[in-house]
Amino acid sequence: MNISTIDIRLLTADEWAVFRRVRLRALADTPQFFGSTLAEAQARTEQDWRAALLDRAQFVATADGAELGTVAGLPEPERGGVHLISMWVAPEARGTGVSDLLVRAVIDWAAAGGHTVIRLEVADGNPVAERLYIRNGFVRTGVSGPIRPGDPRLEYEMVHNL
Template sequence: MSDITVRSLGEDEWEQYRSVRLSALEDSPDAFVASVEEERAYDEDFWRTRMRRSQRLIAEQDGTAVGVASVGQARHEGERDNEKVAELFGLWVAPSARGTGVATQLVQAGADAARQQGRSHLAYWVGVDNGRAVAFASGFGFRPTDSRRPMRVQGAGDPEDEVAMVLPLGEDRGVPRF
């Protein structure tokens, strides 16, 4: 198996991000807030705006996208932004690359990006009943917080809760409010 590289996408690479995002929505429709049909209909202006709003990371193997994640400003409904906290979201790995370390590389790149932005923590929302995701995040160093919210995914009849897990990025080991 050849090396996997992770890099940040620029605004002009919106079509590449769009392609891998649509692949993620097709493969795992129950894991995302949006639907593939909805996002396929968006125009170039929408995708360029999305690229500017958050940092988009892509994992590639032999020039083929095998994973994606985004890093943006952490927010909590009803409260103002916590400028010191970044949020990792939209993490997806192609089925052919699962179990090969792609997710770890994407999360590490997300943590590095957040640190470079001057953030003290990286937040990652995980379904409380998704033992595999909780174990992955915990193994990476994320710790659960008291913050919970209903999972916001497509087609969720009675959605489970998700928990904010937080990774300290520097000397501040405290847990920020969400």
């Protein structure tokens, strides 16, 4: 796969079905790295998917008509900055640079919006993702917590100052 043929684009609410398809694939592929479950996502309605696309910048990576990954930037007015969430790259696209393009899309979008900080959480036991974030300027803050309430799995906060 040639990285120059990869397209990164921002989804609109009318593309809710694309978002749903990619998100369900991500949750089925690597459920251990997400705070939501496949069953929860499958239960969401069209209205839920559309609404989610209205409060975030959801990017999708494609090449030759295939969806290869996704990531979102979610504004956090109460904390200032942006929260990078829902990062996932399809198995066939891992190691091709798609992940860097997706992270860069959120960084560029946040900077263009005047934000000065991006936060994210990376799951314990996911060193590939942590290396991706470090490579793109993120550092651990020392804050950690459960992936979701009642879940023994941990995640670590990372931050990138723009």
